Amino acid sequence: TKPLYAEWVSLDKNRERKVPFELSIMSPPGTYNVHLKLGDDVMTQKLEVIKDPHSEGTMEDIALQHDLMKKIYDDLNVTANYINSIEIVRRQLLDLKSMLSNTNQKEELISLVDSLESDFLNLEKKLIQLKETGTGQDDVRFEKMIGGKLAYLGGNVPNADFRPSDSYYEVYELLSKRLKDVGVQFEQLKDERVKDVINTLNEKGVNMIIIE
DSSP: OOOTTOTTSOOOTTSOOOOSOOOOOOOOSEEEEEEEEETTEEEEEEEEEOOOTTOOOOHHHHHHHHHHHHHHHHHHHHHHHHHHHHHHHHHHHHHHHHHHHTTTOOHHHHHHHHHHHHHHHHHHHHHSOTTOOSSTTHHHHSOOOHHHHHHHHHHHGGGSSSOOOHHHHHHHHHHHHHHHHHHHHHHHIIIIIHHHHHHHHHHTTOOOOOOO
16 A cells, blocks of 8 residues: 555555565575576585684674574564555455445445554554655654564664674564564454454445455
8 A cells, every 4th residue: 555645656556565674684604505597407516604704703693693683584574474464455445445435335334444444554553654655754754663673673783793782682572572462463353353344244245355
């Protein structure tokens, strides 16, 4: 869906837009197998990644840093999956509301759809800053939510080859707990409220909501 209060933002041909945060992880020192596939032929060669000789961090420090980065990366993927699932439902509900508004359906049915969309919207607001448009000073104008904060944390942890500070671990645990709480709320919405609304809509001959 489009950012809040920014109808001027264009979506792509699939009515989608890119999640405004991303994170990549550097591989720690070690020996890796590199595979190159060309048609049916596969070539494999070992590649050794060595520690920066100028780095004062130890291999243990780097391993701890990589472990924390992997957790942050995994949680960001979970966040993105929740956002995608919520967006799929919200898009259907917004389209359904628009369709019902052009029919003789009772206002209570339209209000039911609108209420469910608002529930998913409020949940999505905890995961991503929906006011961001990708232009101007979005980064300083609007508060970062779980996804943005995880990405910011992940951008700071690997600044040097040292063990992550205690504060990094504390912030991660806090954000991870918030993400788990959102997951619980999402499952409750999907398993309880959505099913009730779908049953009501089906009774009225409306069958359009798909949950992934």
